[in-house]
Amino acid sequence: MRSFRQVDVFSSEPLLGNPVAVVHDADGLSDEAMAGFARWTNLSETTFLLTPTDPAADYRLRIFTPAGELPFAGHPTLGSAHAWLEAGGVPRTAGTVVQECGVGLVELRSDDRLAFAAPPLMRTGPADLETVEQIARSLRIDSSEILAAEWIDNGPGWVAAQLVDAQAVLDVDPDFAEMGDLDLGIVGLYPSGSECAIEVRGFAPELAVGEDPVTGSLNAGLGQWLIAAGEVPESYVASQGAALGRRGRVHVQRIDGTVWVGGDTRTTITGSVTLD
Structure with missing residues (x-):
């Protein structure tokens, strides 16, 4: 049994944002189990909180859609940080949460509302x-x-x-x-x-x-x-x-x-x- 939260993101009003499913203490889960649960929830993203491998991070996050894994996604980042904090997570630096995910380390501020620093763009420029x-x-x-x-x-x-x-x-x-x-x-x-x-x-x-x-x-x-x-x-x-x-x-x-x-x-x- 693992703790679970479903968090509504990007709305101050109930049920009018975008939900993300968050599984706590996900160390030891196989890739197949994570992907299978993401297909089952059928939400745009389902996330899994794990012990970080980078000493600068507060937690590690894996992000799955029903079709596969993503290196980064925004509303799952905010919703997962919310779930981690609500479950008693204590950041290494007060007021700042550092998430480890596929694109590397993502910094979040926890002021009036959670906010993440936009990661560098991997591809830019006008479309052909x-x-x-x-x-x-x-x-x-x-x-x-x-x-x-x-x-x-x-x-x-x-x-x-x-x-x-x-x-x-x-x-x-x-x-x-x-x-x-x-x-x-x-x-x-x-x-x-x-x-x-x-x-x-x-x-x-x-x-x-x-x-x-x-x-x-x-x-x-x-x-x-x-x-x-x-x-x-x-x-x-x-x-x-x-x-x-x-x-x-x-x-x-x-x-x-x-x-x-x-x-x-x-x-x-x-x-x-x-x-x-």
Whole structure:
């Protein structure tokens, strides 16, 4: 029997964020057991807390989708840190949590809300014309409606497209067959003075996710891209999940060159699981 929590991430309101399943004390579990449980939960991500191998880390995290393992993902990072702290985890440095995962060490702040430092991008730069045309077909729009398209891959493989505005993002009816193996994020600006600066949607059909309700890794890459491009201010709030009946709010801020991605976290389910 192992302790278990299901944590809602990126919403201050119950059941309107993105849930992550977190298994505590997962040392000794096989890869097959972890992958099998992730398929069984059928959430976008299921995570496993383990003893760190790096002395600088507070814990080690493995992250699984129903289709396989990821080196990094944002909402599982926040939800797992929340679960670790709630279960009595004590960081080596007060106010800072250090997570070891596939991309290395990820630092989190634990101020008013948890926030992680966006990891370095593994692939950057404008998407080529062929990719832009595939994005347009995937979104059932004309390529002229894509203002810019950029690789913002920090592990999951994201490519992002900026549409004409937030409403255009909400209006998209995706074609997952055309999307193929693209991990695709789309973003559009809200008018100045709105509650949120941007509307975001994230699609990952090859990971058996389809559309993800609220996506930390995508918002991390978008923050790095859009702040540098001058499209959004140094500190802003992103909306995601409205198309799925959620109300995700992602707090993004660049401080001394580092983009921090934060959100509210709330435990919804506690219990125990038998996996071996």
